[in-house]
Amino acid sequence: MDKELWKQITPARKAIFGAIGLALLLYVALCAWISMREDPYRITLSVTSVTEHAALPEGDPRLDAGNGKNAEVPDYTAYVIHIENDANRMLSSQNDMRTYLVCRPADGSGAFTEYTSDEAKLAPRIGSGQAGDITFYLDPSELPEGTETLIFDLKSGKQYFSELSDSFTPATVRLHP
Amino acid sequence: MLRKIFEIYSYREMIIELVRRDLRGRYKGAVLGFLWTFINPLMQLLVYTAVFSLFLRSDIQQYYIFLFVALVPWIFFSSSLTGGSTVILSQSNLVKKIYFPREVLPITFVTSCFINMLLTYIVIFGVLIVSGYGFSLKAMLFLPLVWIVEYLLALGMTIPFSAVTVYFQDTSHILGIVCMAWQFLTPIMYPASLVPERLQFLYRLNPMYSIIEMNRDILYYKQIPTVSHLVPSLLVGVFFLIFGELIFVKLQKNFAMEL
Numbered sequence: 254m255d256k257e258l259w260k261q262i263t264p265a266r267k268a269i270f271g272a273i274g275l276a277l278l279l280y281v282a283l284c285a286w287i288s289m290r291e292d293p294y295r296i297t298l299s300v301t302s303v304t305e306h307a308a309l310p311e312g313d314p315r316l317d318a319g320n321g322k323n324a325e326v327p328d329y330t331a332y333v334i335h336i337e338n339d340a341n342r343m344l345s346s347q348n349d350m351r352t353y354l355v356c357r358p359a360d361g362s363g364a365f366t367e368y369t370s371d372e373a374k375l376a377p378r379i380g381s382g383q384a385g386d387i388t389f390y391l392d393p394s395e396l397p398e399g400t401e402t403l404i405f406d407l408k409s410g411k412q413y414f415s416e417l418s419d420s421f422t423p424a425t426v427r428l429h430p
Numbered sequence: 431m432l433r434k435i436f437e438i439y440s441y442r443e444m445i446i447e448l449v450r451r452d453l454r455g456r457y458k459g460a461v462l463g464f465l466w467t468f469i470n471p472l473m474q475l476l477v478y479t480a481v482f483s484l485f486l487r488s489d490i491q492q493y494y495i496f497l498f499v500a501l502v503p504w505i506f507f508s509s510s511l512t513g514g515s516t517v518i519l520s521q522s523n524l525v526k527k528i529y530f531p532r533e534v535l536p537i538t539f540v541t542s543c544f545i546n547m548l549l550t551y552i553v554i555f556g557v558l559i560v561s562g563y564g565f566s567l568k569a570m571l572f573l574p575l576v577w578i579v580e581y582l583l584a585l586g587m588t589i590p591f592s593a594v595t596v597y598f599q600d601t602s603h604i605l606g607i608v609c610m611a612w613q614f615l616t617p618i619m620y621p622a623s624l625v626p627e628r629l630q631f632l633y634r635l636n637p638m639y640s641i642i643e644m645n646r647d648i649l650y651y652k653q654i655p656t657v658s659h660l661v662p663s664l665l666v667g668v669f670f671l672i673f674g675e676l677i678f679v680k681l682q683k684n685f686a687m688e689l
Contacts, residue, residue, distance in 0.1 A: 261436075284575055287568065288657050
C-alpha cells in the first residue's frame with residue numbers, strides 16, 4: 254500500500270470505504286452461504302402405478318418401427334413415475350438441464366432404456382416444490398433375461414448436473430410384484 | 431494499479447456529472463423525455479410478445495420473458511462495447527485541452543449504459559409481476575452480484591477498445607459486426623441446450639454465456655445461479671478489467687498526437 258496515498262484519505266472516508274467493503278463482503282458471503290446450503294439437484298422419484306401391455310401414445314417415434322401400426326410393435330409396459338421436485342430448480346426439457354429418465358435393471362446387467370423428456374411431447378415440466386407424473390413405456394423383451402427389478406433414475410445432459418446425479422433418489426420397482 | 435484507482439476516484443465528481451449529462455442528453459428535446467427509458471423496452475417487449483405468440487410460435491413457455499431477460503443484459507453489453515469504443519474520439523476536444531485520467535471517459539459511458547439497463551429492469555420486474563409469472567426472492571438476491579460481474583466485464587472490454595479506436599478508427603465498425611455475430615453465439619434467442627454436445631465446451635468459453643445464463647436462471651427459471659457460472663464470470667470480469675487497463679495505459683501515451 255502506498256503510504257503517501259493512504260495518508261491523503263481522511264479518517265471519515267476510510268470509515269466509509271471500510272463500511273462499503275464490509276457490506277460487499279457480507280453480501281458475497283451470504284450469497285455463497287445460500288448457494289452452498291441449497292442442493293439444487295435433489296429430486297425424489299417414486300413409481301405410483303404400473304400398467305401392463307399399454308399402447309404407445311399417438312405420435313410416439315417408436316410407433317414408426319411398426320409402420321404406425323400398434324399391432325406390429327411389442328406390448329409395452331407403462332410405468333407411471335411420480336416425481337417430487339424438491340430441488341430449487343424447474344425440471345423441464347426446456348431448461349438446459351435436459352432431463353432424461355433412465356431405466357435400468359437393478360443388478361446392473363447392461364441394458365437400459367433412456368426416456369428423453371423431449372420425446373412424444375411428454376415433457377415433464379415440474380416446478381420447484383411441485384410434483385408431477387410422467388409415463389415411461391418399456392418393451393420387456395429389451396431387458397436381459399431374468400431381470401426382476403428395475404431402477405428409474407434421472408440424468409441430465411448438462412455436465413455439472415450429471416456429475417451430481419447421485420443426489421437423485423431413484424425409484425426401484427419389481428417387475429413381477 | 432491502486433494509485434490509478436485513487437486517481438480515478440478523485441475525479442468522481444466529473445464522472446457523476448458526465449453520466450448525468452449523458453443520461454439527460456439521451457432524450458433531450460423529446461416530448462416524453464426521460465420516460466423513453468421505460469417506453470423503449472416496454473415497446474420492445476410488446477413487439478416480441480406479438481411476434482413470438484402470433485407468427486413465430488415457440489415451444490418455450492412464455493418465450494417473451496425467456497428472450498427479454500437475456501436481451502436486456504446483452505443490449506447493455508453490446509451498446510457499452512460499440513458505443514464506448516468511440517468515446518475518446520468523440521471527446522477529443524476535452525482530451526486535448528484538460529488533464530484528467532482518460533479512463534474517466536469509458537467509465538462514464540459504461541456507467542451511463544449500466545444505469546439505463548438498471549432502469550430497464552424496472553420494466554422487467556413490472557412485467558413479471560403484472561403477468562403473474564412472479565419471481566423468487568432468494569434467487570433475486572443474486573441479481574446485484576450478476577450485475578456487478580457484468581459491469582466489470584463490460585468495462586474491462588470497453589476500456590482497451592476505446593484506446594484502440596483512437597489509432598484505428600475502423601475498430602468501432604468491426605465491433606458492430608462482431609457484436610452482431612456474438613449475439614447469435616450467445617444463448618439469447620435460444621436455450622444453450624440446442625448447441626451440440628461436442629461444441630458445448632467451446633460455446634461456454636464465451637464470457638457472456640454465463641452472464642446470460644445467470645440472468646435467465648434468476649428471472650426465468652426462478653432459481654439461484656450455480657457457482658459454476660458465478661465464479662468463472664467474476665474471474666473473467668476482473669481479468670479483463672486488469673488486462674484492459676494495462677493495454678489502455680500503454681496506448682494512451684500518444685493520444686494527443688493521434689487526436
